[in-house]
Amino acid sequence: MADLLITRGKIGTMDGQRRFIEDGAIAVEGNRIVAIGPTSEVTAAHQAARTIDASGKVVLPGFICTHGHMAATLSHNMPVDFSKFTKFTDMMEMWWWPQVEDQTLADDIYWATKFAAARMLKSGTTTIGDMLEAPSALPGALDHQARACDEAGIRAVLAFEATERTSKRLGQLAMEENRRFVLERNRPEARVTGRFACHTAYTAPPEMLRAARHYADETHAGLFIHVAEFPPFLTVERWGKPDPQVLEEAGFLGPDVLTIHCIHLTDADIDLWAQHDVKVAHTPMSNMLGGIGVAKIPQMLAKGITVGLGHDCFFTLEILEVMRAAYLLHKVAPTPNPANMIFFQALEMATINGAKALNLEREIGSLEVGKKADILITEDKCPTPVNAGTWMWYAVHDLSSADIQTVIVDGRVVVDDRQLTTMDEEEARRKSQEQAWALWKRAGVV
Ligand SMILES: [Zn+2]
Structure with a gap:
């Protein structure tokens, strides 16, 4: 049994063939990708504790x-x-x-x-x-x-x-x-x-x-x-x-x-x-x-x-x-x-x-079976179709950071519907500002 399934997404793999899967799914077990392919095939072979429906979304490597x-x-x-x-x-x-x-x-x-x-x-x-x-x-x-x-x-x-x-x-x-x-x-x-x-x-x-x-x-x-x-x-x-x-x-x-x-x-x-x-x-x-x-x-x-x-x-x-x-x-x-x-x-x-x-190409950088599950799910806000012929253009020309909805690192959902699951972002911002002001004072700048 997998831990996480991402289904019905448009997957841009960045694998050796730069494969694009129109209605694709990814199964994650622990921190690794154990299956990637058409949604029907992956879901027939894998069940998971959590499934993310990526319909209308684009899935990319982190x-x-x-x-x-x-x-x-x-x-x-x-x-x-x-x-x-x-x-x-x-x-x-x-x-x-x-x-x-x-x-x-x-x-x-x-x-x-x-x-x-x-x-x-x-x-x-x-x-x-x-x-x-x-x-x-x-x-x-x-x-x-x-x-x-x-x-x-x-x-x-x-x-x-x-x-x-x-x-x-x-x-x-x-x-x-x-x-x-x-x-x-x-x-x-x-x-x-x-x-x-x-x-x-x-x-x-x-x-x-x-x-x-x-x-x-x-x-x-x-x-x-x-x-x-x-x-x-x-x-x-x-x-x-x-x-x-x-x-x-x-x-x-x-x-x-x-x-x-x-x-x-x-x-x-x-x-x-x-x-x-x-x-x-x-x-x-x-x-x-x-x-x-x-x-x-x-x-x-x-x-x-x-x-x-x-x-x-x-x-x-x-x-x-x-x-x-x-x-x-x-x-x-x-x-x-x-x-x-x-x-x-x-x-x-x-x-x-x-x-x-970083000499980490066996572990990350593309979505492939055996690699670590570092995955982005983005909202498709592109004015033209994102498909096998256009997805890499989309990622470079149209994708905005604000469209990134879900982020998975090492098999763990760390950003869920644009919210960090791991830490208090506002606390980090507040503390960062306090530390910066104290550092600038020590440096004699303020
Ligand atoms: Zn440097």
Whole structure:
């Protein structure tokens, strides 16, 4: 007997054939999909404790955000004078590091994550890859974040961002934090797991990169790192060569590495990425917000590089907005050509390629038997028919976060008729505002 049946929906699977089932059903047992197909066939073979009638609705795999900093949602709208930042490094050195990262404490992490998870779940994001930046909350920082994710019901891959920006000691503490967390959390059926993360090649010295690679090999946990968010002058100043060469020489690059931003990669760097099967987290909206450029995503896709999407938590927490931004941006940049980004490529980045970017494609990213049950049920508010020929267009052009009615993560209904079943959303919003105000005060901004 199954635990949950979804019947009579229009199912867009995102499986290998990008199959669409007109009158489809999904049976879920525990946290996995055990059957998917025509409603008549699935219901003949499966009964369940709960059945959701998805008549007139569209069923899709949960969206995947491959890069964010959930704790940093407390910096949204922080009243800082941006006119004094004339370049990206000013913003980091004068604002981000001293007034956000270094001021973030345990309760900030917990409530910001809880708020972010709620907002993401309700807008269809079922998995987040996150890099925590909060050296003042070490050790134990990841536990506050994991507790919030556990309670909210979101799937998460968490890592603490190791850096020697302020001291060697904090760098070591961060590495230990990741190692402890990965060893505690990475179990086959875990919903919240860990990774190793280094901030950048200019703030993490080669020995740290080598150590992170060693731990990732030892635990099979994978690696996160920001790369080429701005031209590599800092890395060249420090190590005599740009980030890609530093990373290659440290043995860091590989198919288990998710590199974030990748704006200022040369053609040779892109070839190097393809050669090592390095993955990319594309964050078009935060890149635009920081005025730092446009990644050569069409060129990367043409080379077969796996690209997922990230909202970075700096601005919106809704991945549909980021998907649409990426879809439109690359039609005009780096070179104007409407064929640079096709609708299905945008949807792939938000689903199956996001899963590949996190090395989770065997578990999530599409609706298939054996995969984890991370499922969205959306109201069909499209002005034209949603069918086998149009459903991927619909998801990219017409679907709004407000149409997402039911969200299932790991077989559990976490959003039921637009209400979170796992947590008190209003409490998280209220506490998040309180924590933000206290943090801004500590930072001397208000
Ligand atoms: Zn980031």
